[in-house]
Amino acid sequence: MSETTTVQWDDTLEAIEKCYELGWTDGLPVVPPTQARVAQFLDAAGLEASCVVGEIPERRRQITAGKVAANAVMAGCLPEYLPVVVAATEAMLDPVFNLVGPSSSMGGAAVLVMVNGPVTRRLNINSRNNLFGPGNRANATIGRAIRLILMNACAAVPGLFDRSVIGHPGKFSYCMAEADTETHWTPLHVERGFSPDQSAVTVFAAESPRQVRATGHPNAILHAIADVASSLGTSMSTSGSVGDRSVGLRQGQIVVTIAGNSDLWKDWSKDQVREHLHSRIRRSVADLKEARVFPGDVEPKDAETFISLIPEPQDILLVFAGGEESNMSSVIPSWGPKIGSTAVTKEVK
Numbered sequence: 001m002s003e004t005t006t007v008q009w010d011d012t013l014e015a016i017e018k019c020y021e022l023g024w025t026d027g028l029p030v031v032p033p034t035q036a037r038v039a040q041f042l043d044a045a046g047l048e049a050s051c052v053v054g055e056i057p058e059r060r061r062q063i064t065a066g067k068v069a070a071n072a073v074m075a076g077c078l079p080e081y082l083p084v085v086v087a088a089t090e091a092m093l094d095p096v097f098n099l100v101g102p103s104s105s106m107g108g109a110a111v112l113v114m115v116n117g118p119v120t121r122r123l124n125i126n127s128r129n130n131l132f133g134p135g136n137r138a139n140a141t142i143g144r145a146i147r148l149i150l151m152n153a154c155a156a157v158p159g160l161f162d163r164s165v166i167g168h169p170g171k172f173s174y175c176m177a178e179a180d181t182e183t184h185w186t187p188l189h190v191e192r193g194f195s196p197d198q199s200a201v202t203v204f205a206a207e208s209p210r211q212v213r214a215t216g217h218p219n220a221i222l223h224a225i226a227d228v229a230s231s232l233g234t235s236m237s238t239s240g241s242v243g244d245r246s247v248g249l250r251q252g253q254i255v256v257t258i259a260g261n262s263d264l265w266k267d268w269s270k271d272q273v274r275e276h277l278h279s280r281i282r283r284s285v286a287d288l289k290e291a292r293v294f295p296g297d298v299e300p301k302d303a304e305t306f307i308s309l310i311p312e313p314q315d316i317l318l319v320f321a322g323g324e325e326s327n328m329s330s331v332i333p334s335w336g337p338k339i340g341s342t343a344v345t346k347e348v349k
Contacts, residue, residue, distance in 0.1 A: 030074035041069040044079035054093025075145035091203040091346040102205035102335040103156040108164035109335030112206040113175040116189035117199030120177040127177035129323035143173030168208035183262040183320040199348040205335035212329040226280035234333040252334030253315040259322025274313040
């Protein structure tokens with residue numbers, strides 16, 4: 001998509017079909033990005049169209065605020081959502097995130113957008129029931145805007161630079177908020193260096209969420225979460241490489257969401273939960289050999305020798321989010337090893 005592309009049409013349906021012809025959609029209809037509407041978005045955020053949000057040097061792409069705004073319009077955002085979309089775009093273009101890796105991998109990663117701070121209340125970004133489901137405009141359109149930016153501005157087009165073998169629905173839209181005022185736990189963005197009165201967005205190269213059911217006791221819930229997080233077949237329990245570097249076991253970060261009543265966790269801090277999980281998210285050498293992650297035949301001692309799948313406790317991004325009615329959780333493995341892509345947090349300005 002070029003900022004200078006001008007298309008004329010006689011009616012809205014014709015404009016929508018023209019967007020399909022130009023390859024600007026994710027497969028669903030988009031809102032035609034008229035010059036007036038894009039300008040309205042930029043004015044709301046106090047941005048010039050030519051302002052550079054970030055770059056992808058490997059693809060010789062420079063992502064401007066004008067391109068971000070146009071895709072936010074197409075996604076169905078409201079103008080006041082644009083600062084969140086800009087912050088998420090800035091975060092995923094940070095070199096630490098290494099967007100080229102997860103956006104072009106056969107592993108089918110999506111960019112999970114996690115929002116914290118006052119902006120979540122102001123924009124009504126969902127942090128509770130149906131957390132990853134439909135029904136909330138802010139979540140759906142902010143997440144969709146990131147996907148359209150990836151396709152239209154970053155060239156991550158399916159079949160071109162996006163080489164996903166399976167993919168997952170989060171590649172349409174993947175956005176949530178933390179219920180950070182409804183728990184004593186330290187909010188994610190505060191743990192990552194921001195103050196409670198700031199708003200921030202954390203992006204994470206993610207597989208799809210794996211729902212976890214457990215009885216209503218912290219130890220039982222954490223036992224179930226650790227078991228799901230330790231399963232074979234995730235990016236963390238396979239071997240691979242980054243560029244020409246062999247990484248062996250692809251130890252990576254992980255997002256864990258915990259729902260239900262926050263009173264259940266009154267005696268637990270986030271650090272305690274992370275320490276508890278970190279010591280239990282692991283696989284035996286025997287299992288890893290059976291899966292051909294490690295070479296060699298299984299030896300008797302291998303069944304009693306365990307390997308952690310997560311480098312450090314702090315690599316568990318723990319978020320209090322989801323409905324209050326049941327003790328449901330989710331486990332979201334990283335796309336790849338921590339050295340391949342690391343979560344990045346940026347302020348919403």
